[in-house]
Amino acid sequence: MSTSDQQAAPWRLAVPELLIGIGLLACAGAVAWQTLAIPVSPLYSKVGPTVFPYLTMFGLVVLSLLLILAALRGGWQPEEEKETPTDWKAMGFVVIGLIANLLLIRPLGFTAASVIMFVLVCYGFGSKRTLRDAVLGLILALAAYFGFARALGVNIGAGFIENQLNTVIDAFITMLRG
Amino acid sequence: METLGHLAHGFSVAFTPVNLLWCLLGTTLGTAIGVLPGLGPALTIALLLPITYQVAPEASFILFAGIYYGAMYGGSTTSILLNTPGESATIVTALEGNRMARSGRGGAALATSAIGSFVAGTLGTLGVAFLAPVVVKFALAFGPAEYFSLMVLAFITVSAVLGSSSVRGLTSLFAGFVIGMIGVDLQTGQPRFTFGSTELLDGVDVIIAAVGLFAVGETLYMASRRYAGKDEIVPLKGSLYMTAAEWGRSWKPWLRGAAIGFPIGAMPAGGAEIPTFLSYAIEKKLSKHKEEFGTVGAIEGVAGPEAANNASAAGVLVPMLTLGLPTSATAAIMLSAFQSYGINPGPLLLTTQGDLVWGLIASLFIANVILVILNLPLIGLWVRLLKIPAPQLYAGILVFATVGTYGISQSPIDLVILYLLGAAGFLMRRFDFPTAPVIIGMILGPLAETQFRRAMTISNGDWSVFYTHKLSLTLLTLAFIGLAGPHIWAFIEHRRRRGPEHVPGDA
Numbered sequence: 001m002s003t004s005d006q007q008a009a010p011w012r013l014a015v016p017e018l019l020i021g022i023g024l025l026a027c028a029g030a031v032a033w034q035t036l037a038i039p040v041s042p043l044y045s046k047v048g049p050t051v052f053p054y055l056t057m058f059g060l061v062v063l064s065l066l067l068i069l070a071a072l073r074g075g076w077q078p079e080e081e082k083e084t085p086t087d088w089k090a091m092g093f094v095v096i097g098l099i100a101n102l103l104l105i106r107p108l109g110f111t112a113a114s115v116i117m118f119v120l121v122c123y124g125f126g127s128k129r130t131l132r133d134a135v136l137g138l139i140l141a142l143a144a145y146f147g148f149a150r151a152l153g154v155n156i157g158a159g160f161i162e163n164q165l166n167t168v169i170d171a172f173i174t175m176l177r178g
Numbered sequence: 179m180e181t182l183g184h185l186a187h188g189f190s191v192a193f194t195p196v197n198l199l200w201c202l203l204g205t206t207l208g209t210a211i212g213v214l215p216g217l218g219p220a221l222t223i224a225l226l227l228p229i230t231y232q233v234a235p236e237a238s239f240i241l242f243a244g245i246y247y248g249a250m251y252g253g254s255t256t257s258i259l260l261n262t263p264g265e266s267a268t269i270v271t272a273l274e275g276n277r278m279a280r281s282g283r284g285g286a287a288l289a290t291s292a293i294g295s296f297v298a299g300t301l302g303t304l305g306v307a308f309l310a311p312v313v314v315k316f317a318l319a320f321g322p323a324e325y326f327s328l329m330v331l332a333f334i335t336v337s338a339v340l341g342s343s344s345v346r347g348l349t350s351l352f353a354g355f356v357i358g359m360i361g362v363d364l365q366t367g368q369p370r371f372t373f374g375s376t377e378l379l380d381g382v383d384v385i386i387a388a389v390g391l392f393a394v395g396e397t398l399y400m401a402s403r404r405y406a407g408k409d410e411i412v413p414l415k416g417s418l419y420m421t422a423a424e425w426g427r428s429w430k431p432w433l434r435g436a437a438i439g440f441p442i443g444a445m446p447a448g449g450a451e452i453p454t455f456l457s458y459a460i461e462k463k464l465s466k467h468k469e470e471f472g473t474v475g476a477i478e479g480v481a482g483p484e485a486a487n488n489a490s491a492a493g494v495l496v497p498m499l500t501l502g503l504p505t506s507a508t509a510a511i512m513l514s515a516f517q518s519y520g521i522n523p524g525p526l527l528l529t530t531q532g533d534l535v536w537g538l539i540a541s542l543f544i545a546n547v548i549l550v551i552l553n554l555p556l557i558g559l560w561v562r563l564l565k566i567p568a569p570q571l572y573a574g575i576l577v578f579a580t581v582g583t584y585g586i587s588q589s590p591i592d593l594v595i596l597y598l599l600g601a602a603g604f605l606m607r608r609f610d611f612p613t614a615p616v617i618i619g620m621i622l623g624p625l626a627e628t629q630f631r632r633a634m635t636i637s638n639g640d641w642s643v644f645y646t647h648k649l650s651l652t653l654l655t656l657a658f659i660g661l662a663g664p665h666i667w668a669f670i671e672h673r674r675r676r677g678p679e680h681v682p683g684d685a
Contacts, residue, residue, distance in 0.1 A: 020609060024349065031356060034371045038363075047634040049363040049370060052627045056355045063349045076343065077609050090401040097573075098394070098600075101580060102593045114580060118573040124401055125569035133570070140574050144581045152228045156585045 014075025021068035028060035093124025109159010114141035181308055188536030192544055197240050201541050204241040205548045208248020212255070213560045215262050216396050216575060219249035220507040220617065224388035225582040227511070230518040235534050240541040242512055247299060247545045250488050251553045254291040255560050258284060258480070259412050267450030267491070270458045270483040277475030279412040288557055289420050290428045290477055291484040296550040297429075298436035298485035302492025303542040305440045306499075310528060310535075313500040317525040322633035323643040325501075327653035328446060329626040332503055334657040335447035337615040344661065346611045353602075354619020357382050364624075365631060377591045384514045386583050387620055388507070390596045391613045393579040395603020397572045402604070411564050418554055428481040431461050435485025443493020446503055450490045457486035492542070499523055499535060502625070507614040510621040 035053040070076055097120030104113040118137030119130055127133055145162060191197065211217040223242050230238050253268040258275035271291060278287040320328070337347035360371040361381025372378040420428065438460070439453040461482040462471050470476035497503040502523035504510040516523050521531060528535050553560070583596045606613055637643040645651045 017609065020605065027353075027356070031371070034373065038368050038370055040368075047631045047639065049366045049368045052355075052623075052630070053359060053370065056352055056359070059348070059352045060356075063345055063352060066345045067349065070345070076346070081608055081610070084403045086402045087404040088402075090404050091398060094398055094401045094572075094576075098576070098597055101576075102590055102597070105580070105584060105593070106590060110580070110584065114577045117580070118577060121397070121401075121573035121576055122569040125572060126404065127567070127569035133573070136570060137573065137577070140577055144577055148578070148581055152226070152232065152585075156581060156588070 012074040014071045014077070017071035017075035017077060018068060021064050021071050024060060024064035024067060028057050028064060031057040031060060090124045090126070094121050097121040097124065107159075109162050110156045111138070111141040111145055111161040112159055114144070181311060184311075184532065184536045185307055185540060187532070188538075188540030189543075191236060191533050191537030192240065192540040197237060197537070197541065198544070200237045200240045201244050201544050202548060204244020205248040205545050205552060206244075208245035209252035209255075209549065209552055209560060210248075210563060211245070212249035212252020213563045214252075214566070214571065215256060215260070216393075216400065216572065218392060218508075219246050220388055220511055220614075221392040222249075223508060223511050223515070224385045224392075225578060227385055227515055227518065228582075228585065230515050235516075235519045235521065235531075236537045238515060239512070239534060239538045242515060243538055243542055244545045244548075246491065246508055246512075247488070247542060248549055248552075250299075250491050251292060251295050251549045252560065254295070254480075254484055254487075255288060255553065255557065256564065258287045258291065259414065259561065260410075260564055261412075267454060267487045268484075269451070270454040271480055271487070273458065274471065274475045274477075274479030276412065277473065278477065278480065279414075279475070281474040283475065283477075284412060284414050285418045286420050286424050286477060287475065287480050288414075289418050289554060290424065290481045292550055292553040293420075294428065294432040294435065294481045294485040295488040295553075296546050297432045298439060298487075298489040299492060299546045299549075300543060301433075301436045302440045302443070302489035303539060303546065305444070305489070306492055306495050306542070307539050309444060309496050310500050310539075313496060314525045314528050317501055320501075320525070320649070321647070322629045322636065323647050323650045324653065326626055326629040326633055327644060327650040327657070328501065328503065329622060329629065331653045331657040331660070332446040332497075332505055332622070333619070333626070334660045335445075336449065336505055336618055337612070339447065339660045339664075342610060344664070346609075347615055350606065350611050350613065350615040351619040354616040354621075355623040357387060357616070358620035358623040359627075365628070375591075377589060382595060382620070383586055383592070384511060384617070384621060385586060386592055386596050387599055388511060388617055389579045389582050390599025391603035391606070391616060392507075393575050394596060394600025395607060395613070397576055398600060398604040399607040400568065400572060402608070411561075414557070414561055418557065424477055427467070427477050431457070431478045431482035432485040434460060435482040435487075436489040439486035439489030439491075440493045443490030444496040445493075446497050446501070446505060449506065450487050453486040453490045454483040457482040499527060499538075500525060502527075504618060504622060507617040510618045514621055 031053060035050050035057060038050050038053070040048045040050055097117040100120060101113045101117040104116060115134055115137040118140065119133050122133040122137075123130060142161075142165070145156060146165075192201070207222065208219065211219065211222045222245055226241070226245075229241070250267065254271045254275065256262060257268040257272035258279050261272050261276040275287045275291065278284060333351055337351040338344035356371065358381075360378055362368070362379055363370050369379055435453075435457045438457050439450070442453040442456075443450070458479055461476075461478040462468065465471065465476055465478045467476055467478070471479055494504075494506050494509050497505060498509045498513065500523075502513065502516075504513045513523060521527070521534075579596070580593070583592050586592055603613060605611075633643050634641075643650070644654060
């Protein structure tokens, strides 16, 4: 944008940036509400557990007002980001994949939920070979489950697939011990 | 020299076969994630934090340090061959390095960056070994008021001074404060910001925050901009051995880069962007081959910034180990690893945990040797990693994000928080908010609060401790100059030039 533009229209509202500023102000409000809910014992009245939350809230209010001001003056999103159109379809599939994972991880277990997420995310990113992606996802999820999680001692929810494999592995170990 | 004795002891810790294996594993993993776009050392170390429940502190810190250094080496490979910086610290490397690769000198660019990283990384690690004990002597005089003021200074420099906008940097930092305050207040036992939910009493795990912002946010961001076009991998051409002329043009930039990078990294400001850009500007000015800059690619423009990057990465360890002050997202996550062992980094760390600190420093020297081998003769291996297609790469990142998050407590609530932070991370990328201050704020915020309350308790509620103690006042003044200085300067300049009323987007 050229200098003459700026002088002709110094107050150009940038809606997305304005929403971010307002959203942040709402966050500051939530912080205030939650800070008021902290019970303060008179013993700690000098520097109690609410001093920092209030300072943070004050900071957030000032910052969100500055952001709103910047939004009223034309916003700050980099040109490069503005020019790139958002691929809503790709994002949509990633979001659906994430939500599917969230909903299915309890009933189906980690591996099955991960395979479904993997396939959906790959499809969103433009991969057309769904079956191959499913196989890849299965290998990766099993590697993550048996390698990463077991090596780190992390306990991830086991489902049908993990239980079957655990039974097989246990049977195999028992057989080896003979 | 006392330091040399400590170092010798450190090498005896680091040279055990098991610790050498941890170092090899860390450097290999670090190079791999450095090469892969979308994965960084902060995210990787966060995902591996559960290992702190399994192995001795020496082992996990040797692993983490290997990842940290390895990512710096790997990131430059991606910058040179793909023109997409693997790490934010290697943005400058892409400027000249990718041009060199396009004009058929990719081999020399990779060589000068790997050897430069080795030289600067080794010098930087030496710097850590000799500077850390000095800083400790100084830091022993610090009381809670001084610590608090020092943290304020660090908050200002990491969020407001570096980066494109102080308002957006501070917003990220304050968001980090809020996340850090969720849970039970350690001094009074009162729950804060839990919205009445019992799941939030333990607070938000740093793993969830890092994975949400860096993995989920990044994946959403990459999905949203598939229209932006892709960068081509430049096939690796040219010998990996530099000619005598190329050596001659490289060694001075390496040393200059190290001299710029280490001090800036070691200041409680951190960040690799400033030293790399500074080194680039200096090399461009001093070079006898100015015509190569921006055209066919100048080797000085790769050698200097790469050295500065690695030296500053080493420098960041000084405030982290001696003051418990992390100035990058990766350092902040390493600090939470210390906390997970019940160790408090600070001036006493070098004496109480001598084995750990000196073993760690010694392992960094070893890591540099392993890395230069991994990244030169074995470069072909890493180039292959670059060919992993985006769909499977990002889908795989999300699978590991799920393992890391769901593994903490098998709670779907954690996944909900992860996705919310991922959405926030996406918006932050789109609207140019830096993400590192969130992690730093969330880890360092509660520590700053503890020091603040300690100082106020000692002074019996008298605020004046922060400005009557000379050192504290100096630190706070520096913080104020850091925050207000650039604005005052811009205002004076503006008055002098009588330019347009305002610049949109100057927030």
